[in-house]
């Protein structure tokens with residue numbers, strides 16, 4: 001005879017269903033963290049279904065600055081710098097959002113935005129909401145921006161036309177040349193930047209891929225660094241046909257400014273005779289403005305300026321800054337921020353391994369400029385081999 005529960009009996013049926021529901025509920029409460037995700041690591045209070053009012057404290061309170069340890073620690077005298085036009089608004093928002101999300105919402109370093117035209121109210125309003133840090137909008141003095149009167153415009157025009165014929169990017173653009181000259185010799189003289197020593201340059205439409213859990217400005221200060229980069233590459237030679245000769249003339253005239261432990265071997269494969277076109281990509285820079293404001297760089301920029309190459313050719317601030325940092329600073333004062341994931345079209349630097357995991361980087365480790373054919377990183381690393 002087969003023994004079986006006569007589940008057709010209504011009372012017994014209800015009891016069985018109830019027991020099943022209670023068992024299922026118990027199973028659910030011991031395996032759930034309450035947010036819908038099951039986790040074997042749920043804490044005791046969650047296992048028992050209790051909820052404490054301070055449970056939320058396990059989520060960092062970003063609105064309470066005191067709760068973030070670095071805020072109370074030492075800070076550098078530093079700021080972000082962003083040069084932009086009103087028409088760059090969307091790109092500026094993208095870049096600032098990225099820098100704030102990945103770093104500055106914890107540190108609240110100020111932002112200084114510069115333009116040769118007044119920023120519109122809409123521009124100011126849209127970017128001001130992106131940060132809780134102080135934000136300043138500055139107008140660039142005319143003499144720091146526009147082509148000086150002593151430049152021979154016929155010669156400058158001929159230079160532009162030649163470059164346009166060679167299809168060189170921005171070859172025919174005067175505003176681009178204004179920008180390169182301003183970034184080379186004037187931004188650090190702007191009155192809004194006078195209070196600061198270190199700056200982090202940001203451009204529209206760049207991206208920071210990784211969390212940064214330390215202060216790179218303090219890193220610069222504590223390790224006596226003056227210049228840093230994430231990407232280095234070769235310059236487009238037709239934009240600087242006479243720059244290296246000018247540099248060599250300057251060195252011959254002012255040998256006292258050349259640092260003994262310099263990075264000439266990053267710039268030249270033959271001890272300085274010729275320029276190998278390596279430079280640091282200056283759309284990302286964290287650097288010490290005291291270096292630009294110092295005697296060596298001031299003399300250097302003045303020398304370049306008198307040659308007119310910012311307008312007769314198209315000298316970029318990247319080779320100008322790079323050459324100066326490589327020659328007038330010690331090579332160990334130049335730093336490669338390997339852990340800062342960064343993109344400016346069309347290249348990016350993506351950290352790898354532990355740095356990638358720790359930084360919660362959103363970039364593809366395989367997509368990094370570091371050791372590609374057009375990168376100068378190997379040359380930089382060889383300086384220290």
Ligand SMILES: Nc1nc2c(ncn2[C@@H]2O[C@H](COP(=O)(O)OP(=O)(O)O)[C@@H](O)[C@H]2O)c(=O)[nH]1
Pocket residue numbers: 082083084085088114115116117175176179202203204283
């Ligand atoms: N205010 C202002 N900013 C400019 C001008 N031209 C370029 N910039 C800024 O200078 C930086 C470099 O210019 P960008 O167009 O990004 O050049 P690229 O990165 O070399 O292609 C960016 O921060 C631009 O917003 C200009 O005419 N006026």
Ligand SMILES: [Mg+2]
Pocket residue numbers: 203204283344
């Ligand atoms: Mg750019």
